[in-house]
Amino acid sequence: MDSYKDTQPHHVVIIGGGFGGLYAAKALGRAPVQVTVIDKRNFHLFQPLLYQVATGGLSPGDIASPLRAVLSRYKNTRVLIAEVIDLKSDERKVILRDGELSYDSLIVATGVSHHYFGHEEWAQRAPGLKTVEDATEIRRRIFLAFEAAERETDPEKRQAWLTFIIVGGGPTGVELAGALAELAHNTLKNDFRSIDPAEAKILLLEGLERVLPPYPPELSAKAEQSLVQLEVTVQTKTLVTDIQDGCITFRRGEGQPEQLRAHTILWAAGMKASALGQILADRTGVALDRAGRVMVEPDLTLAGHPNIFVIGDLANYSHQGDKPLPGVAQVAMQQGKYVADLIQHRLQGKTLAPFHYRDPGSLAVIGRNAAVADLGSLKFGGFLAWLMWVFIHIFYLIEFDNRVLVLFQWAWNYITRKRGARLITGPDPFPLVESR
Amino acid sequence: MDSYKDTQPHHVVIIGGGFGGLYAAKALGRAPVQVTVIDKRNFHLFQPLLYQVATGGLSPGDIASPLRAVLSRYKNTRVLIAEVIDLKSDERKVILRDGELSYDSLIVATGVSHHYFGHEEWAQRAPGLKTVEDATEIRRRIFLAFEAAERETDPEKRQAWLTFIIVGGGPTGVELAGALAELAHNTLKNDFRSIDPAEAKILLLEGLERVLPPYPPELSAKAEQSLVQLEVTVQTKTLVTDIQDGCITFRRGEGQPEQLRAHTILWAAGMKASALGQILADRTGVALDRAGRVMVEPDLTLAGHPNIFVIGDLANYSHQGDKPLPGVAQVAMQQGKYVADLIQHRLQGKTLAPFHYRDPGSLAVIGRNAAVADLGSLKFGGFLAWLMWVFIHIFYLIEFDNRVLVLFQWAWNYITRKRGARLITGPDPFPLVESR
Numbered sequence: 085m086d087s088y089k090d091t092q093p094h095h096v097v098i099i100g101g102g103f104g105g106l107y108a109a110k111a112l113g114r115a116p117v118q119v120t121v122i123d124k125r126n127f128h129l130f131q132p133l134l135y136q137v138a139t140g141g142l143s144p145g146d147i148a149s150p151l152r153a154v155l156s157r158y159k160n161t162r163v164l165i166a167e168v169i170d171l172k173s174d175e176r177k178v179i180l181r182d183g184e185l186s187y188d189s190l191i192v193a194t195g196v197s198h199h200y201f202g203h204e205e206w207a208q209r210a211p212g213l214k215t216v217e218d219a220t221e222i223r224r225r226i227f228l229a230f231e232a233a234e235r236e237t238d239p240e241k242r243q244a245w246l247t248f249i250i251v252g253g254g255p256t257g258v259e260l261a262g263a264l265a266e267l268a269h270n271t272l273k274n275d276f277r278s279i280d281p282a283e284a285k286i287l288l289l290e291g292l293e294r295v296l297p298p299y300p301p302e303l304s305a306k307a308e309q310s311l312v313q314l315e316v317t318v319q320t321k322t323l324v325t326d327i328q329d330g331c332i333t334f335r336r337g338e339g340q341p342e343q344l345r346a347h348t349i350l351w352a353a354g355m356k357a358s359a360l361g362q363i364l365a366d367r368t369g370v371a372l373d374r375a376g377r378v379m380v381e382p383d384l385t386l387a388g389h390p391n392i393f394v395i396g397d398l399a400n401y402s403h404q405g406d407k408p409l410p411g412v413a414q415v416a417m418q419q420g421k422y423v424a425d426l427i428q429h430r431l432q433g434k435t436l437a438p439f440h441y442r443d444p445g446s447l448a449v450i451g452r453n454a455a456v457a458d459l460g461s462l463k464f465g466g467f468l469a470w471l472m473w474v475f476i477h478i479f480y481l482i483e484f485d486n487r488v489l490v491l492f493q494w495a496w497n498y499i500t501r502k503r504g505a506r507l508i509t510g511p512d513p514f515p516l517v518e519s520r
Numbered sequence: 521m522d523s524y525k526d527t528q529p530h531h532v533v534i535i536g537g538g539f540g541g542l543y544a545a546k547a548l549g550r551a552p553v554q555v556t557v558i559d560k561r562n563f564h565l566f567q568p569l570l571y572q573v574a575t576g577g578l579s580p581g582d583i584a585s586p587l588r589a590v591l592s593r594y595k596n597t598r599v600l601i602a603e604v605i606d607l608k609s610d611e612r613k614v615i616l617r618d619g620e621l622s623y624d625s626l627i628v629a630t631g632v633s634h635h636y637f638g639h640e641e642w643a644q645r646a647p648g649l650k651t652v653e654d655a656t657e658i659r660r661r662i663f664l665a666f667e668a669a670e671r672e673t674d675p676e677k678r679q680a681w682l683t684f685i686i687v688g689g690g691p692t693g694v695e696l697a698g699a700l701a702e703l704a705h706n707t708l709k710n711d712f713r714s715i716d717p718a719e720a721k722i723l724l725l726e727g728l729e730r731v732l733p734p735y736p737p738e739l740s741a742k743a744e745q746s747l748v749q750l751e752v753t754v755q756t757k758t759l760v761t762d763i764q765d766g767c768i769t770f771r772r773g774e775g776q777p778e779q780l781r782a783h784t785i786l787w788a789a790g791m792k793a794s795a796l797g798q799i800l801a802d803r804t805g806v807a808l809d810r811a812g813r814v815m816v817e818p819d820l821t822l823a824g825h826p827n828i829f830v831i832g833d834l835a836n837y838s839h840q841g842d843k844p845l846p847g848v849a850q851v852a853m854q855q856g857k858y859v860a861d862l863i864q865h866r867l868q869g870k871t872l873a874p875f876h877y878r879d880p881g882s883l884a885v886i887g888r889n890a891a892v893a894d895l896g897s898l899k900f901g902g903f904l905a906w907l908m909w910v911f912i913h914i915f916y917l918i919e920f921d922n923r924v925l926v927l928f929q930w931a932w933n934y935i936t937r938k939r940g941a942r943l944i945t946g947p948d949p950f951p952l953v954e955s956r
Contacts, residue, residue, distance in 0.1 A: 124948075124950070125943075125944065126663060126667065126942070126943070126944045127942075127943050127944075140586075142581075143579035143580065143581035143582065143941075144579065144941075144943060144945070145578075145579035145581075145582075145940060145941030145943060146579065146581075148940075148941075148943050149940065150576075150711075150940065150942050150943075152708075152711035152712070153711065153940070156710040156711045157710070162713040162714075163711075164670075164671070165667045165670075165671075165944075165952065166671070166950070166952065167948075167950045167951075181950045181951045182671070182950065182951030182952060182953050183671070216943065216945055217945060217946070220945075227562060231562065231601045234600075234601075235600075235601075235602070235618070235619070272588075274592040274593070275586075275588035275589065275592045275599075276588070277598040278598075504581060504584075504585065504586065504589070505579075505580075505581030505584075506562070506563075506586050507561075507562070507563050507580060507581060507584050507586075507652065508561065508562045508563075508601075509580070509652055509653060509656075510653070512560075512603075514560070514602070514603045514617045514618065515603075515617045515618030516601065516602065516618060517618050
């Protein structure tokens with residue numbers, strides 16, 4: 085397993101094939117080092133478009149690129165589909181569930197997953213959207229809900245099937261709410277005979293006082309306005325206090341708890357670091373923030389461990405501005421490239437200035453014609469922002485064939501308002517109505 | 521549930537949204553009848569391309585069309601996602617797992633599923649290819665096998681991971697074997713570091729004396745020749761006698777049983793009628809053939825039940841030629857149209873000549889450049905047959921957007937030899953190597 089080590093002087097192990105890990109690997113692809121990319125999955129996933137899979141607009145294959153295909157041209161790079169379960173930093177070894185691996189430099193880029201604020205039992209009742217399996221499960225729930233509503237004759241029960249709650253008003257929540265509204269009002273318009281899908285109630289719940297909290301207030305207002313136009317009910321300052329099967333309880337501001345019957349509850353709220361954050365803390369003594377993210381040095385290393393780097397969503401980088409850098413793809417990509425650069429500098433006996441993030445701006449999409457853009461001095465919304473969002477997102481799809489395909493799908497969906505990938509897959513759902 | 525019945529004089533219930541059911545529904549879409557299409561799934565699946573999903577060339581969404589979208593323009597038609605569990609032919613009622621439904625005419629088109637010749641325990645060890653879930657499970661097994669081989673250091677165990685057995689030399693088996701060979705020799709060529717995927721051993725086992733038994737012998741010979749060129753080992757007159765996890769036992773002709781270690785065994789051999797065949801037999805007394813298919817009258821009705829029709833793979837139509845009509849999409853489509861026509865004739869008090877199948881010929885594909893075509897007097901193979909196969913199959917994809925997308929994907933895959941949809945999804949596969 086460790087045979088490269090003998091022939092190559094410096095072995096870089098990268099854990100995680102997301103944006104951070106992949107950009108680091110690509111930047112090291114022509115360097116005089118040996119690279120191993122470890123991931124549990126055999127594909128890179130373009131998470132910003134995952135909400136399109138969840139709402140039937142794209143297929144998982146459209147937004148996934150096989151890691152081996154992406155990296156096959158780099159002959160110094162190998163891909164290992166494996167799970168990392170521990171680290172021996174003094175021996176410079178990564179422990180896999182089925183083996184181990186020595187490194188000279190280690191780049192940890194395993195990202196974050198959902199967080200239910202101590203209510204892990206909510207996970208099954210209100211799935212989050214991080215993996216392909218999450219997306220197909222949400223897709224299953226959304227389309228089964230319309231099917232069950234079509235079959236249900238009791239008006240109250242039918243309304244519970246047609247009520248969709250999205251918890252969390254960040255970009256994922258806003259995009260999911262917008263896509264669901266379009267689904268109900270446009271895509272499914274003529275598809276049912278007993279229900280009018282436009283009667284669907286889509287509720288976006290946000291704990292803070294506005295949606296898209298990290299964006300400037302005027303963009304949050306624009307986003308909310310676009311959502312309201314799509315007939316999404318936006319409820320801010322609202323905290324979820326309980327989730328049961330088919331029922332959610334929440335409180336607005338200081339008000340009394342309210343209960344709402346809803347069969348489809350989607351989670352876009354909390355975030356916690358992947359398990360490797362805690363392992364790093366245990367083995368190296370590095371500090372974690374409240375979300376479990378790793379506090380990194382200005383050069384993205386761990387304090388006292390100059391050969392271990394943490395990048396992307398898993399890193400808390402607080403050396404620039406008054407807040408940690410946001411958990412977005414751009415940060416991860418730039419950090420991946422920086423670390424690759426730093427490793428090469430070191431091998432040549434040179435130094436490199438600390439990491440500095442160049443913010444290209446933020447974008448969030450809210451449906452067919454609307455998005456909001458925050459490009460520093462330039463802040464705008466509407467169709468132009470939407471078009472920009474589409475092209476930027478497609479541009480960053482890792483492989484050319486995905487780009488062409490998704491652009492085609494997108495144009496097609498835009499023209500026809502169809503969502504052709506709305507498959508209900510997975511276990512047998514029958515009986516549809518009585519069981520819930 | 522049954523409210524249409526009051527306003528419309530004639531209610532046609534169609535069970536199954538495959539080729540037969542869908543073509544019947546479309547042909548009835550402008551007729552003065554009320555139509556209900558019942559299916560367990562919310563999409564029509566283009567099964568002839570399912571092997572492309574199983575080998576990572578297409579995504580499930582590319583070969584599936586939402587039934588509601590396909591039928592939404594027909595205002596006399598509704599879609600019911602439900603499971604039929606029984607029939608009361610004297611009351612003209614279909615019993616659902618969660619309700620019931622009256623009909624005036626009933627069209628049963630629920631097709632066939634795998635058959636393991638009494639060895640149902642083989643199903644888990646050697647999955648067949650009928651559903652989207654089957655295809656993603658086979659895809660999972662194929663790509664995990666290459667991953668496990670890359671990790672495995674013991675040569676013998678590694679070879680077991682790189683051995684792929686396809687049981688059954690009909691069109692599905694031939695197409696799967698061809699696609700697997702291309703995968704190993706072309707697509708994955710540069711993707712691994714410890715193994716050469718071209719070392720994969722692909723074995724096609726057929727019980728009869730040649731592959732594609734229903735085709736003319738010269739085409740079977742051409743197909744076998746193409747497979748051998750792709751380095752598939754074709755073994756005819758071979759019967760499987762046992763399948764265990766990671767091991768298959770078979771016997772050639774009158775020879776001794778041979779054992780072969782293989783982690784990926786795929787089933788493309790047996791076929792049995794769906795459960796509704798037996799229900800029809802129990803409730804109407806109709807005869808079934810050995811595979812459980814329903815013996816139909818020359819007009820596709822059941823004997824003594826002129827308002828119940830069985831079409832497509834579930835029907836045994838033995839009134840034309842010396843064999844039953846084959847279980848192919850063309851037969852199902854023509855039967856669907858015929859029954860729609862017959863129902864309309866009857867409503868006008870007219871009669872219609874018995875069903876007659878017009879055979880447009882048979883095609884099977886064996887990889888990038890090779891296929892075999894049997895167009896009656898014209899029998900040929902090679903690139904021309906391949907091109908024809910591609911265009912005919914794409915032409916019969918139900919929706920225009922699928923056609924354009926699949927054509928694009930196909931062209932792309934042809935040029936690049938990439939298979940971008942090779943995602944390993946589903947349950948956590950770790951540890952990859954030790955566990956098997």
